[in-house]
Amino acid sequence: MDRNLSLITPTGRLTLGNHLGALRRFVAAQDAAYSPDDCFFGLSDLHALTTPQDPAELRDTIREMATLFLAAGLDPSRVTLFRQSLVPAHRELAYLLECTTYTGELNRMIQFKEKGRGVPSTRASLYTYPALMAADILLYRPARVPVGEDQRQHVELTRDLAIRFNHTYGTVFVVPEVTLPRAGARVMDLQEPSTKMSKSAASDAGVIRLLDPPDVVRRKVARAVTDSDVGPSAVRSSRSEKPGVSNLLDILSACGGSTDGIKTYGALKSAVTEAVVATLSPLQKAYAELADDPAYVDSVFADGSVRCREVTASVLAAATAAMGL
Ligand code: AMP
Numbered sequence: 001m002d003r004n005l006s007l008i009t010p011t012g013r014l015t016l017g018n019h020l021g022a023l024r025r026f027v028a029a030q031d032a033a034y035s036p037d038d039c040f041f042g043l044s045d046l047h048a049l050t051t052p053q054d055p056a057e058l059r060d061t062i063r064e065m066a067t068l069f070l071a072a073g074l075d076p077s078r079v080t081l082f083r084q085s086l087v088p089a090h091r092e093l094a095y096l097l098e099c100t101t102y103t104g105e106l107n108r109m110i111q112f113k114e115k116g117r118g119v120p121s122t123r124a125s126l127y128t129y130p131a132l133m134a135a136d137i138l139l140y141r142p143a144r145v146p147v148g149e150d151q152r153q154h155v156e157l158t159r160d161l162a163i164r165f166n167h168t169y170g171t172v173f174v175v176p177e178v179t180l181p182r183a184g185a186r187v188m189d190l191q192e193p194s195t196k197m198s199k200s201a202a203s204d205a206g207v208i209r210l211l212d213p214p215d216v217v218r219r220k221v222a223r224a225v226t227d228s229d230v231g232p233s234a235v236r237s238s239r240s241e242k243p244g245v246s247n248l249l250d251i252l253s254a255c256g257g258s259t260d261g262i263k264t265y266g267a268l269k270s271a272v273t274e275a276v277v278a279t280l281s282p283l284q285k286a287y288a289e290l291a292d293d294p295a296y297v298d299s300v301f302a303d304g305s306v307r308c309r310e311v312t313a314s315v316l317a318a319a320t321a322a323m324g325l
């Protein structure tokens with residue numbers, strides 16, 4: 001099978017969107033894997049530092065996210081779980097790639113333009129972050145990188161850098177194809193259904209966190225934006241005309257609930273609450289058990305990171321030597 005590689009940045013606490021759009025897919029990939037070298041799932045904790053973070057909070061977020069990876073059903077005997085910062089090859093290759101990246105290319109990155117350009121206190125690492133992301137990918141030699149719209153430009157740059165490097169210094173990197181991710185649940189913010197439910201949203205009101213207890217889920221769903229439609233066909237899906245209602249319907253079916261017989265927004269919200277609570281409850285139970293043994297969680301990610309060091313060593317060594325060092 002194609003090697004699966006995916007990283008989540010530990011900024012903000014994981015949401016229902018992360019579960020349906022990422023963790024659940026990771027578990028599906030695990031089910032199709034033959035060996036732990038088929039799937040690498042990591043925490044991109046170095047990327048977290050491109051914006052200011054309180055160290056103690058970052059440490060907690062990393063620990064919580066690592067625990068949630070396991071609570072969601074990822075099994076370290078079948079997939080490799082790691083932390084980017086524990087695999088020095090990521091930052092070592094990132095520097096070599098920075099030496100092949102043009103400032104003109106970095107200036108064109110939409111995320112940098114939107115998030116940091118022109119602001120004097122923007123961290124230099126936010127500017128060079130695409131080189132680190134290219135290293136994250138190229139070290140593992142995936143044939144394909146499925147990527148959503150927001151990261152597409154960075155993966156295109158990764159390809160350009162790999163092609164340029166191979167051309168200049170001799171073939172070292174596999175040039176990955178950029179593919180679209182399988183269409184799947186895109187969970188929208190319950191208060192602003194035109195924007196993605198995001199772990200770093202300014203307001204928590206429209207964001208369901210994986211560790212939200214049932215009463216918090218109920219309250220957030222009860223307050224979800226719908227519309228003033230009361231007709232017999234009020235409960236129907238239309239992303240353009242009824243974004244809030246469509247989002248609730250999508251969440252309901254992604255969480256295994258049935259939309260049959262639901263005629264009112266009140267009934268829809270009750271069904272969504274029930275389905276979300278049922279989806280989160282096994283995960284929260286597993287989390288509670290794992291959280292009692294943080295040393296185990298740490299050891300899983302430390303062991304996986306050792307495996308990553310072994311897998312990536314030859315790529316880093318080849319790139320270093322090719323450049324004349
Ligand atoms: P992010 O939280 O944006 O760093 O994304 C981490 C992973 O979770 C990526 O694979 C995203 O595609 C997925 N993801 C994040 N938010 C959502 C969402 N609202 N709906 C579906 N997938 C999401």
